[in-house]
Amino acid sequence: MAALEDIDQSDARRHRVVIIGAGFGGLFAARALRGAPVDVTVIDRTNHHLFQPLLYQVATGVLSEGDIAPPTRDILRHQKNVRVLLGEVVGIDLAAHEVVLETLDRQSRIAFDSLIVAAGAAPSYFGHDEFAASAPGMKTIDDALELRGRIFGAFEMAELESELERRDAWLTFAVVGGGPTGVELAGQIAELSRRALKRNYRAFNPRIARVILIDAGDAVLATFPESLRRRARRDLERLGVEVRLGTVVTGVDIEGLDMKSRDGSVRRVEAYTKVWAAGVQASALGAMLAEQSGAEVDRAGRVQVLPDCTLPGHREVFVVGDLMSLNRLPGLSEVAMQSGVHAARTIARRLKGDTGERAFRYRDLGTMATISRFSAVVSIGRIRVAGFVGWVMWLVVHLAFLTGFKNRFAAVLNWAVAFLGRRRRQRTITEQQVFARTRALEQPEAPAAAFPPAG
């Protein structure tokens, strides 16, 4: 028997639930199983739950990584029927009812009676994975810290650069993708250059920094109502962001990117700092599930599930969140949470003898995105709010979320102070990052992240 079975302290008669992923879907499923007569194992390849909607604030120096990434085991520490394991799931064996966990220097198998797969999604480069080194995505803490180093590092380099063309390239920031993440990032970088970095440099005024937001579609925030899309675009442009719509990125390299407009014209922009927020690809576990169950997988790799979020032919296996394809629901944290809770409640119901099927019903609580400090767009049902009132609503919702995790008082306080203040308190660049960037520029053809030994 595999090693991890040995530390499974569960009574053999208890129903075993394995949850893959500690994002919104997995975490909310685990919490909803509180008090249920089950033994829960949560597996994630990081030690933290990530409050992804605020990831862009880590990348732009407002918050520290700890502020938005509390350890999963700490959040769940009072829930005695849950254990949390750090590791990567590399296989799911539906016939044997086991998942294969790779952790430390070995593999182990963990048995389940019910399985909730909440493995989420990663950035998609639409077949151009070679873009990744030059334009990292924005899905993990590693991504955000990498981007933080690149953004603040770019301003450092601009101060050192005497060739004007190169200085301009250091001060040009390209954000690919006009969804909430792209919009919020572009807005924050613009604010950074216009306000937070004032008087920090002697060789240039940071206000001259260019922030370019590129999207292939007709609007930013395409999933929002028309009036808010227009408002968001106007607010971004007022902040100084250049919004390029109907524009496809055809090439990305370490020094810039190539774009193609609808009229076929091609342009190049020299930009040393680029972010990819254009699309997502569901976890490879989706394809693995589909292969074994015959379920369909859509273009983004999401698994088509039955109305109750279960895998066709495997009612003990649930797929939730960004990995789930159901009723064209969008990849929002709110969908992940609600589908995770639905899966958990279904398991608890069945254990009580209620085995009837109940379809997952998504309750749309609205969507929101901040453009800048004191300005956000909010869409709830038929209500549309923009500007300061929208921002206050955004603030209240995010504060409520953060405080939802017990004892997060300090984080909330920290966040409020940091966010209301003009300054960016988290601007640290590591020596490793400086070294890696320098190397990358010296040898553009080498892999971009050839890190030196640490410590």
Next chain:
Amino acid sequence: MAALEDIDQSDARRHRVVIIGAGFGGLFAARALRGAPVDVTVIDRTNHHLFQPLLYQVATGVLSEGDIAPPTRDILRHQKNVRVLLGEVVGIDLAAHEVVLETLDRQSRIAFDSLIVAAGAAPSYFGHDEFAASAPGMKTIDDALELRGRIFGAFEMAELESELERRDAWLTFAVVGGGPTGVELAGQIAELSRRALKRNYRAFNPRIARVILIDAGDAVLATFPESLRRRARRDLERLGVEVRLGTVVTGVDIEGLDMKSRDGSVRRVEAYTKVWAAGVQASALGAMLAEQSGAEVDRAGRVQVLPDCTLPGHREVFVVGDLMSLNRLPGLSEVAMQSGVHAARTIARRLKGDTGERAFRYRDLGTMATISRFSAVVSIGRIRVAGFVGWVMWLVVHLAFLTGFKNRFAAVLNWAVAFLGRRRRQRTITEQQVFARTRALEQPEAPAAAFPPAG
């Protein structure tokens, strides 16, 4: 002429001061030149000033890196006669009055009329640099983040480990060196395991973690008065730290370390997490200065200076802080600050026509070290304080320091809340760290930090 001269906006008639290093010595020198008729260039290889006395709190999850590492240029942003450059000084040409800066992908030369060398020190492994990969030092933000990943990662791995011997090795933490850094780290790791991580694990109780503090001498905090040394040792042992004095570390590898007692007996401890806080080696710039000036260098690489902190035969060159050897002054932040200020004032005095020599006089403001929350030892002149009162004094001094930097209100508030609370808010491990550790264990003979591509 080199590139960086082009962005030197200084009036040619102004006296040019170059400061190497933005630690306590360099930063306080730059600040003391406020209002002087000089153009100051501060060069550092990181973007931040580091409040090193609290580095151990980053390593143990109390504070974020941003809390103790404000950007140097932000601290100095209102001081218009200062520019800050990110880069590494790889040469000093005393005859030509130039320093050679390596930055971006090229070298440049920067001319000075006066030079303040405050390049500090790095960990010393006393000829065993191969220890570094297994036992990182504690001098930089990179070190602290690396150690943070290793400490919290070790508890994660212990939760996964079924072989008892290996689990014990994951839960054994060895700190080499009983000075303030070693004592504070050992105390914090013990507190972590006894209090902050309560209820976080299912396979073991974190209280069983072993923390071993090793020192070759007869006491911890050897520079403190006898009564405080004993008190510190007693407090550490009460916390659960095993204090091994008179013990020399003779070998360090990825799985543990070898120790030799005074009686010649040899022991091995299996400990996957080790920190090196045993000694320092001054920057290599010291030897470079000595070679060109004929000054002496002591065993730790520090440059013997004249009583006014200048290099023999080069009264325009000052050596301050940890790189300076003068009157057996210890390597304390207080010495660095005061010598940096002395150098700056000497330059300002000379420009006013007062060229008389004035010796540097160190004003001993005392030393202090925290053992645990609510307990510290403090020595000021003849006063000796230990326990809670000592801790309050420690707190007041450190708060005063942090608030010394304008607008650090948020950091102080954050710190107070974090430090008074039981929880550790900054426990993030990056995926890169998890990956690197796993690889290192799989291939113990390979370099320990073969990082995967980021982003």
